[in-house]
Amino acid sequence: MFEATLDFAKAQDQQDELRDFRARFYFPQHEGRDVYYFCGNSLGLQPRGVAEALMREVEHWRRYGVEGHFEGEMPWFHYHKFLQEQSAAIVGAQPDEVVVMNTLTTNLHLMMVSFYRPSGKRYKVLMEAGAFPSDQYAVESQVRWHGYQPDDAIVEVAPRPGEETLRTEDIVEAIERHGDELALVLFGGVNYYTGQFFDLEAITAAAHRVGAHAGFDLAHAAGNVLLRLHDWNVDFAVWCSYKYLNSGPGGPSGVFVHERWADRPDLPRFAGWWGHDESVRFLMQKGFRPMRGAAGWQLSNAQVFAMAPHKVSLDIFVEAGMERLRAKSVRLTGYLEWLIHRLNEEQDRFRIITPAEPQARGCQLSITTGHMGRKLYEYLIANGVVCDWREPNVVRVAPVPLYNSFEDVWHLARLLGAFSS
Ligand SMILES: *Cc1c(COP(=O)(O)O)cnc(C)c1O
Helix, strand or coil: CCCCCHHHHHHHHHHCCCHHHHHHEECCEECCEECEECECCCCCCEECCHHHHHHHHHHHHHHHHHHHHCCCCCCHHHHHHHHHHHHHHHHCCCHHHEEEECCHHHHHHHHHHHHCCCECCECEEEEECCCCHHHHHHHHHHHHHCCCCHHHHEEEECCCCCCCCCCHHHHHHHHHHHHHHEEEEEEECECCCCCEECCHHHHHHHHHHCCCEEEEECCCCCCCCCCCCCCCCCCEEEEECCCCCCCCCCCCEEEEECHHHCCCCCCCCCCCHHHECHHHHHHCCCCCCECCHHHHHCCCCCCHHHHHHHHHHHHHHHHHCHHHHHHHHHHHHHHHHHHHHHHHHHCCCCEECCCCCHHHECCCEEEECCCCHHHHHHHHHHCCEECEEECCCEEEEECCCCCCCHHHHHHHHHHHHHCCC
16 A cells, blocks of 8 residues: 655655645745654644735734724624634534634633533543643642642543553543543543544543533644534533644634533623623623623634634635545555554664554654654754654654645655664
């Protein structure tokens, strides 16, 4: 199915129907050529058109001043809505279930205000061991804020001894075991360290069976894997847009709240004027009345200068289509994995801790190499590869289907093969 030659990689690129999207991104340069960029899981590349989109808003402000809220093709009053349908398509939601606002950790807190409602015996949060630190701190501080101790109120599910990733059956078993103590099951979509893509549908179903809410941090999943948040019955999800979604540093976050919570104004929340019924927002009256759906969690008016680049990238995603992107991604990452296995036949030194089944991972592979991880990372950087290093011992590489090529992957494997530890 695969071959290890550069000619084969180039032929794959020729046949790739998404190959032209690469030219729509700016690549940093290394010794006069594009770097081999495998860091889209951390910060996506800049799409062409971002500067123009930003300048349009700067110009809009210059021309209209405050009237910019209501003038022009994309009046700021409605700006978040220009990102809504594309975001919904990416995470498998109905448009009303999604809103773009704030930043990721902020939104995680806002969602926990509504969906982590400990009472009586039911006060625990179940999450994956080794979750991204921001999520750990957010949960720790939430349980303390409700008067509980993290050691008691946070239940972590860890891999079995000798294993690197979690088995769905173990996650489900843990949910069932803690049953009516659980107020919330909060998982990553794709774990940032191992690259494991969890079975969100099974986790959600298990959480609901025991009467807990199910929420997900999709920072590493949105724009990476196929998601069907609505059909999976997920209660809420949050994600950032600067990783796979290429919106630039500090880009805004997306929020999903399932339709079945759309008409529940009684659901406790921290409110602000932008979540208030927009038809009467400017009457400036007392008595918060939330907008229907996810929009009812907004606090503030749209961060237009952060959303303009995000819209550019979202439009590219819609054009490429998540299904096509995912199909290419499975093959592209599969090629890298195949090439690494082949290198290991000569000398067994690269261990991939990411699951081997395509449905249990996104595009990222996490590689360890004995105690030489840090050295391998430095060697790759010196040779024009952009990837990253995560403590304690992993090099993460993410071939992104929008702008990475089979040729990029081939060069990465060539460099791995030439690494001498
Ligand atoms: C990247 C990432 C974050 C970052 O949070 P910000 O609030 O955007 O700084 C949080 N959680 C996870 C799982 C991440 O991967």
